[in-house]
Amino acid sequence: MSLTKQECEDFWSKADKNGDGQLTIQELDKALRSILPPGKGPSSKDVVYMFSAVDKDGDKSVTKKEFFDEMEKPPRRETLEETFKKYDKDNSGSLKRDEIEAVVRDSGAFKGGNVKEITDDIMKEADTSGDGAVDLQEFLKIVS
Structure with a gap:
């Protein structure tokens, strides 16, 4: 999420109802639900x-x-697109199995996991076109 400084100030003032300078998860949840249309807000898990x-x-x-x-961080999509480009070594516009494996290995998120199995699972889920590679849209769906 990336907001302007004024949007952040506005959101903060709505969310921090008791003015203690801190948000609880309940305050965040209530503030998000108050600014989004009914049914469009995030799930409790989100x-x-x-x-x-x-x-x-x-x-x-x-x-x-x-x-x-x-x-103030760059938008998540921008960061994910940069990550995609970094691992697309041949600039083909898609990540092949070995490039996805490098993402998994370098992320460190799967310590103790079998990188090859995790890569297989990602390929099965992300490669919706069945071409043996993951294009940017497929990549964004799986990591968003």
Whole structure:
């Protein structure tokens, strides 16, 4: 998520109802639901994920600094597109199995896991066209 400084200020003032300079997960959930149309808000699981991503020190609250630091990051899609391009070694516009394996290995998210099996699972799920490679749209679907 990437917001302007003013949008961040506006959201923060709506979310931090008690004015203590911190957001609880409940405050974040309520604020998100208040600004989005009914049925368009995030699931409870999504709210937990968002909150955890912003709560860098794990103290179960998000400070204004943590919030603004997260909002000032480049948009996630832009970052994912850069990652895709980095691993698309032959500039083919798609990631082949060995390139996906490199993403898995380098991410460090699967420590202790079998990289080849994880890569197989990703290829099965992401390669919806069945061409043996993952294009940018397929990549964005699987990692978003």
